[in-house]
Amino acid sequence: MQRTYIQDLKQGKEALVSGWVFESRILSKMAFLLIRDVTGMIQCIVKDSELIKKASEITLESVVEIKGKVNKAVVKAHHVRKDIELEVSELRILSKAENLPIQVNEKAVTTELASRLDFRSLDVRKPRVKAIFKIQSAIANAFREFFYKEGFIEIQPPAIISTSTEGGTEMFEVKYFDKKAYLAQSPQLYKQLMAISLEKVFSTSAVWRAEKHDTTRHINEIRQMDIECAFQDDIEIMKWLERVVQYIVKKVLSDCGMELEILGVNLKVPGAKYITYKDTITELRKAGMKISYGDDLDPECERKLCETYKDDIVFVYEWPSEIKPFYIWPKNEKKGISAGFDALYRGLEISSGGQRIHVPEILIKMLKAKELNPKNFEWYIDAFRYGAPFHSGWSIGLERITQVILGLDNIREATMFPRDRRRLTP
Helix, strand or coil, rough: CCCHHHHCCCCEEEEEEEEEEEEEEEEECCCCEEEEEEEEEEEEEEEEEEHHHHHHCCCCHHHEEEEEEEEEECCCCCCCCCEEEEEEEEEEEECCCCCCCCCCCCCCEEEEEEEHHCCCCHHHHCCCHHHHHHHHHHHHHHHHHHHHHHHCCECCCCCCCHHHHCCCCCCCEEECCCCCECCCCCCCCHHHHHHHCCEEEEEEEEECCCCCCCCCCCCCEEEEEEEEECCHHHHHHHHHHHHHHHHHHHHHHHHHHHHHHCCCCCCCCEEEEEHHHHHHHHHHCCCCCCCCCCCCCCCHHHHHHHHCCHHHEEEECCCCCHCCCCEEEEEEEECCEEEEEEECCCCCEEEEEEEEEEHHHHHEEEEEHHCCCCCHHHHHHCCCCCCCCCEEEEEEEEHHHHHHCCCCCCHHHCCCCCCCCECCCC
């Protein structure tokens, strides 16, 4: 008999189910097994005495194959099929699990995060953790789907680079034959070179930041979702971000209802608020925040802004050039205002971007102002000498947007195998 997934089981039919034993309850004349596969969970009823004995030997998370009749049932647990149960006629143990280092069927998450991450392949079997990564998969797919529909071309930027793309962020050095190289901290320069030729591009790629931070919203390896568009200024590129976040949230709401229920997340499609950096500083100071013009927004300021404009994506634009990267266009050079922006949502920064410099002479000037050597960027600067339109772009961290949408306390909850100062395995 061919295997049937739990979500596809039909009442009154004989079926073969394969999966993991999530829960086991053995009585004298009956046994109950909760079996989980990738599509869901079902209660299995064992009545035969020999099968009850066999069921009593099964450890939690053992892999089993069960044959039986699908009957009508009522199950209260929200992550188990409520309409049917399986009356077992055959039971086979495919792989017996040893004693578990962490519990999978705990009713609430009580195990320390560090221990959970040590045994991540077990941890993701929990309905709550699985729900996080099911939603993250939907987020990544929605991002791709949106930009494919809008005529963007997906590009694959290099992961090994010869020089900094951010001008100041520490980098992981690697040996590249007889040369010094680095793990890419951003696809920034490469997506620009593609935008000035292919016009509308996007990428999803891993990037690395060698910053020695230790916070609940930073890790050292992230999956970054980027776009870059020719003939777009800073305002126009922000509209793309507004639309794709709204599209992502709609897809999560439509495709991941059960997962949102498991996580207890109330989500709604956001609106958008656009406010200049100057007005942002004024507003924050009126709200009692200690911040001056020229300062970056600290986490407390980000939370305050998001509280003020609840359920909106808050776009803070026209930042001072001195606190933005060298490649951001000087929108008003006399006033020192750039065409850069940050986007905040549900209490956290989710993106930064803006219009880029496409004029070689201005780019050289900005590199020198940031104390960077233009000779190290000749290949990048020269690309703009051969017909380069103005262009803009931004990036979203996949783990960060997952954390924000789901209201997770720690970005590591939204990272399958986190890489930070203390963790390199598993």
